Amino acid sequence: MTLILGIDPGSRITGYGIVRDNGRRCEYIASGCIRTGTGELSERLNAVFSGIHEIISSYHPDLMSIEQVFMARNADSALKLGQARGAAIVAATQAGLAVSEYSATQIKSAIVGSGRAAKEQVQMMVMHLLQLTQKPQIDASDALAAALCHAHHRQTLIAHDLSSAKSRGGRLRLTVR
Amino acid sequence: MTLILGIDPGSRITGYGIVRDNGRRCEYIASGCIRTGTGELSERLNAVFSGIHEIISSYHPDLMSIEQVFMARNADSALKLGQARGAAIVAATQAGLAVSEYSATQIKSAIVGSGRAAKEQVQMMVMHLLQLTQKPQIDASDALAAALCHAHHRQTLIAHDLSSAKSRGGRLRLTVR
Numbered sequence: 001m002t003l004i005l006g007i008d009p010g011s012r013i014t015g016y017g018i019v020r021d022n023g024r025r026c027e028y029i030a031s032g033c034i035r036t037g038t039g040e041l042s043e044r045l046n047a048v049f050s051g052i053h054e055i056i057s058s059y060h061p062d063l064m065s066i067e068q069v070f071m072a073r074n075a076d077s078a079l080k081l082g083q084a085r086g087a088a089i090v091a092a093t094q095a096g097l098a099v100s101e102y103s104a105t106q107i108k109s110a111i112v113g114s115g116r117a118a119k120e121q122v123q124m125m126v127m128h129l130l131q132l133t134q135k136p137q138i139d140a141s142d143a144l145a146a147a148l149c150h151a152h153h154r155q156t157l158i159a160h161d162l163s164s165a166k167s168r169g170g171r172l173r174l175t176v177r
Numbered sequence: 178m179t180l181i182l183g184i185d186p187g188s189r190i191t192g193y194g195i196v197r198d199n200g201r202r203c204e205y206i207a208s209g210c211i212r213t214g215t216g217e218l219s220e221r222l223n224a225v226f227s228g229i230h231e232i233i234s235s236y237h238p239d240l241m242s243i244e245q246v247f248m249a250r251n252a253d254s255a256l257k258l259g260q261a262r263g264a265a266i267v268a269a270t271q272a273g274l275a276v277s278e279y280s281a282t283q284i285k286s287a288i289v290g291s292g293r294a295a296k297e298q299v300q301m302m303v304m305h306l307l308q309l310t311q312k313p314q315i316d317a318s319d320a321l322a323a324a325l326c327h328a329h330h331r332q333t334l335i336a337h338d339l340s341s342a343k344s345r346g347g348r349l350r351l352t353v354r
Contacts, residue, residue: 042270071252075254076255079255079256083259085256088263089223090268091267092219
């Protein structure tokens with residue numbers, strides 16, 4: 001059992017989502033948004049750090065998953081996004097969590113099966129995979145998608161380990177972390 | 178007496194500088210660089226956070242001064258700079274420090290007297306103002322310049338308070354914070 005915290009940082013809203021991965025499927029635990037308000041930059045970044053810190057203290061996730069940013073829209077929004085990402089990532093590392101980064105294509109492929117899926121398709125599949133009856137807010141949904149991508153990646157690695165152990169005819173030495 | 182921590186964050190090197198402001202002039206206390214290494218993003222950002230945290234624990238500065246970024250070169254470098262800034266700023270706010278931001282023009286004007294001064298002129302004036310015999314590394318020098326700018330701003334405010342109190346013929350109610 002691994003508890004995965006997915007986050008989708010932003011300068012105004014940082015989405016978060018937590019799923020429990022039992023190695024074969026994932027269960028929804030929680031999701032939501034940290035709203036940073038309209039205060040000074042340092043207060044807004046502190047809200048991201050403190051929000052993530054609080055979530056980690058409440059749910060004790062094993063690791064954090066986050067979407068990698070390859071191409072930001074423009075320099076100004078990239079700076080703002082970077083600041084929120086920096087605050088969120090250090091909140092995780094300071095709590096001792098490993099951080100995994102996945103590209104948008106990896107996340108879309110893991111959730112929908114196509115790296116070119118639309119945002120709405122990802123949101124629908126997140127709802128389906130986690131058996132949600134209500135549509136989560138888009139930032140929370142993106143955070144859950146990052147968490148599910150890590151679970152998918154992990155399950156694929158486990159399946160690969162199993163099959164290669166079988167093909168070697170050796171004993172299973174599977175360690176689920 | 179106010180101890181000011183100036184920082185100049187970057188994705189590879191974060192400069193820092195500490196000056197003691199006695200209300201009329203500034204004394205050099207320390208400066209240096211936090212090198213973030215070549216590890217994973219989360220490790221590098223954690224190095225910035227932990228480095229700033231360590232400096233604050235050692236010197237107990239009263240506040241932090243940082244250069245405001247208006248125009249980053251491009252989206253990719255803006256994202257990297259933003260991440261380092263985010264990690265550095267939350268390290269200060271988590272330690273209870275207020276963060277003041279100054280534009281490059283404000284810093285140059287405070288140090289050299291012209292908002293269009295070259296980087297080398299700023300460095301020379303930082304050395305002169307703090308009576309340094311050795312040239313500090315450029316990131317450390319930029320951090321000291323941010324700290325000196327805050328001191329200049331503070332001294333100007335104090336001078337303004339004094340003169341307006343005199344002109345009102347009232348009692349001085351000067352509080353040096």
